[in-house]
Amino acid sequence: IQVGVTPRVFPRGEIRTGRKEGKFPQGLSTFRFTSARTTIEALAKLYGGTPAPWPERPGQWDLVSETSTIAAWLDTATIQTAYEQWGKTGLTVSCNGYADQMGEACKCPTPGAGPCSATGRAMVRLSEQSPHLWAIKTGSMTGVACLLGISRQHVGVVPATMTLLPRSGQTASGHRKWTALEIRPIFNEDLTVPGDGPIGSDPTDHEDSTEDMQ
Secondary structure, eight states: OOTTOOOOOOOSEEEEEEEEETTEEEEEEEEEEEEOHHHHHHHHHHHOOOOEEOTTSTTOEEEEOSOSEEEEEEEGGGOEEEEEEEETTEEEEEESSSBBTTSOBOOOSSTTSTTOEEEEEEEEESSTTOOOOEEEEEOOHHHHHHHHHHHHHOOSEEEEEEEEEEEEEEETTEEEEEEEEEEEEOOOTTOOOTTOOSTTOOTTOSOOOHHHHO
């Protein structure tokens, strides 16, 4: 193993909380999944929704599910939270509010507002013993706060429920609606939520065909 080399993790797919409508992203009231065709078709049987090709990524498929709550096993080692600013060339600023990854002062004029927004990332499994990781990214302040809290209070894999919550309120630009992501740890083995299959079961636990990966 090379010192200083971080292994790259390849997720099975991505769990999303919104989709692009026209030029701008819009929040969803139910979870959305993107992955290979056979994986998406398996998830549709569990979470509902209609599988469809994803035009923005040839070879990938898209599923807007029918559930706003799913069970997940969150690996705390994969949690990342930061204030980020994106430009035409990609990510231009990433910091914790005080300093960036190089130890230099944070370049966000006002962390959490203006051009810099709070962002959280993590990897989760959809069943306790599944080997497959799913990537999730959130710009919800509620979601970021949940990830930050879990990372400070727990170590290892944490069983949790992820729920999309409708929100509305008055902002500087007027009244608006949005979707908040809540991630809540659970420790009751008897607790079940939509999509929580038997221990060790995973509807996507299969090999994707070559056709699906093209």
